[in-house]
Amino acid sequence: MIAEKVLQHPCNVLTEAQRLQFFRDGFLVVENYVPEPWLERLRAATRDLVERSRAVRESDATFILEEGHSAESPRLHRVSSPQDHHEAMWAFMRDPVMTDLVADVVGPDVKFHHAKLNVKSGKGSGGFDWHQDIPAWPHTDYSPVTVGVYINGCRPDQGPLSFLPGSHNGPLYSMYDDEGNFVVRIREADLAWVTEDMVARPTGGPGTTVLLNCRTVHGSSPNRSADPRLLLLPVYSSADSFPYTANPIPSVHQGDVVRGQPARHASFDTRSCELPPDWRFGYKTVWQHKKKPAGY
Ligand SMILES: O=C(O)CCC(=O)C(=O)O
Secondary structure: OOHHHHOOOOOOOOOHHHHHHHHHHOEEEEOOOOOHHHHHHHHHHHHHHHHHHOOOOOOOOOEEEOOOOOOOOOOEEEEEOHHHOOHHHHHHHOOHHHHHHHHHHHOOOEEEEEEEEEOOOOOOEOOEEEEOOHHHOOEOOOOOEEEEEEOOOEOHHHOOEEEOOOHHHOOOOOOEOOOOOEOOOOOHHHHOOOOHHHOEOOOEOOOOEEEEEOOOOEEEOOEOOOOOOOEEEEEEEEOOOOEOOOOOOOOOOOOOEEEOOOOOOOOOOOOOOOOOOOHHHOOOOHHHHOOOOOOO
16 A cells, blocks of 8 residues: 555554654654563563574574574574464564554555564674665565564664665665675665765664664664664565565465455555565575675
């Protein structure tokens, strides 16, 4: 569903001013949004998942390990598809606390696409270079939104998500490097116009939640603190928006309508989107492309 149509529906959670801010900036921060009982369940689920990672020696489709990971001292970049591995995660992602919020920016009918839990274990966990999300999973329109829930909050030294406000209205940049690898990184030359004062790096307490439009340029710095920075990142779209490439992070729940009704007609935004590699043959994560990554 395109923004003009979304705005015809009343808000559930956000104020009208917050929603307009989302469409103006391409992101919105709702401080301390997720209530403590949910945060407790998410923390417990995270502990279970981290516990399971003790048996893992090499990164696999679920656990992306950080350097120094061991059974004694687990260090994770990410848990892919946490909703497929822990019922509490899926219960949260389809709960109105999430779906009513998402409906405010995609319209009343909400569809799940994929999710990840970025753990960023701390003491130097790497950051993310500037990128846009949608070229990894193009859809028929640009309604997809990533919701970022800081389970324990995020301080400036923990590598908060950083945004270029308004960049969702600009071009989509290439996510390929000169060798043709899909590196999920915008070339420096493409962002030569960016100055420090343009960058937003919002932080907040436990449950602080970020809504991120799929075209917005964003990244993050390393987590130099001793504490993990738990960021749960489910991705949704309006129900009438359809992916036209394979999902890089497949889920048994992909395509589940988690609020409202399934669509009878697809929504189209004809602005072109660069295509990713064919993910049916596997997804090479950003970490596998990093030789000496920026920000480490
Ligand atoms: O976890 C982070 O700091 C950044 C995550 C991100 O940008 C992504 O997964 O697309």
